[in-house]
Amino acid sequence: MVCLTEEPTETLYAIGEQDxxxxxxxxxxxPAIARRTKPKVSAFTSAKIGEILKLQPDFVVGFSDIQADIAAELxxxxxxxxxSNHRSVEGIVDYIRRLGALVGAAGKANAYADGLQHGLDGIAEAAALLPRRPKVYFEEWDEPLISGIQWVAELVRIAGGDDIFPERAAESLAKQRILEDPMxxxxxxxxxxxxxxxxxKFRPEKVAARDGWQAIPAVRDNELHEIKSAMILQPGPAALTDGVGAIAAIIRDWAVRHG
Structure with missing residues (x-):
């Protein structure tokens, strides 16, 4: 197999099918070991087609319409x-199940997916006990400003917050989530x-210095936090583990201070 994005690689390692x-x-x-030991044959919008063909894969896995041209060439x-073209938390969990089934490891994939869902349920139950729910702005890019995609907004809600751009989160393409007016x-x-x-790297001081943003409660209270892109911006296991965990910790700390 060749994995054109990270989420199938992480999933296959998690279920013991990395070979x-x-x-x-x-x-x-x-996982870090994959980067050290596996040949790198693609970016996101491009791929080394000749190198992939030399590997003689039985199966290639990619993500989203953005990789349509790579898929067509192969x-x-x-x-x-x-x-796959999933954009939601439910879609990520289902993706893990489907990938496992496609490689003949449905049992292990289903068990792994069940564990991830159990973890999300536990975070949601803990969040329901928080005294307040914060309003959360998730920024995926700064030039131009791009708000968070669907699975990110859903993970914010699971963790106890409310995404301030739910209507934008429903848009799958980044260009449709550009904020034309920073105000x-x-x-x-x-x-x-x-x-x-x-x-x-996220630069909170640059965010705080934007014109008019000093009036935002998050800026006033110094509640500007980085979530590493590797753990949240790909629709795979990382987002459902480390990603949502980091968000939940930030929201929990905020609730304690502001409850």
Missing amino acids: RIVGISGFTVR IRHGVEVWI EVVRRAPDIILGSWCGK
Whole structure:
């Protein structure tokens, strides 16, 4: 198998099927051993088609319509390709089950997915006991401002907060989540700002210095936090474990201080 994105790699390692993997995405960071030991044959919007063909994969797994051209080129070379297009928490859990079934490891994948769902349920139960729910602005990029995608907004809710741009979260493409007016964040007055700038470090001081943003409760109270992009911006296991865990910890601490 060749994995064009990180989430199938992380999933296959988690269920003990890592020996099937012969190539991975160059953006893969989880698990660390995959990055050290597996050939890197793709980015996100591009891939080394010749190198993939040399590996003679029986199956290639990718994600989203953005990889449609890569998939089409591989299919023209006779390679079997599966492109998933999930954008929700439920979709991530189902994706793990389907990937396991496709590689003949349905039992292990279902058990793993059940464990992830149990963990999410536990976080939601704990969040229900919090004295207050904060309003949360999740920023996926800063130039231009891009708000969080669906699974991120859902994880914020599971962790005890309310995403301030739920209507944007329903949009699958980043360009549809661009905030044309930065003052809209000011008007929606988030209590917490979470930054996860894909591929670069979140700079809370730059956020706080934006024109008019000093009026935002999160800026006033210094509630600007980074969530590492590797643990939240890919629709795979990391988001349902470390990602939501980091969000829940921030919200829990806020609730204790502001309850």
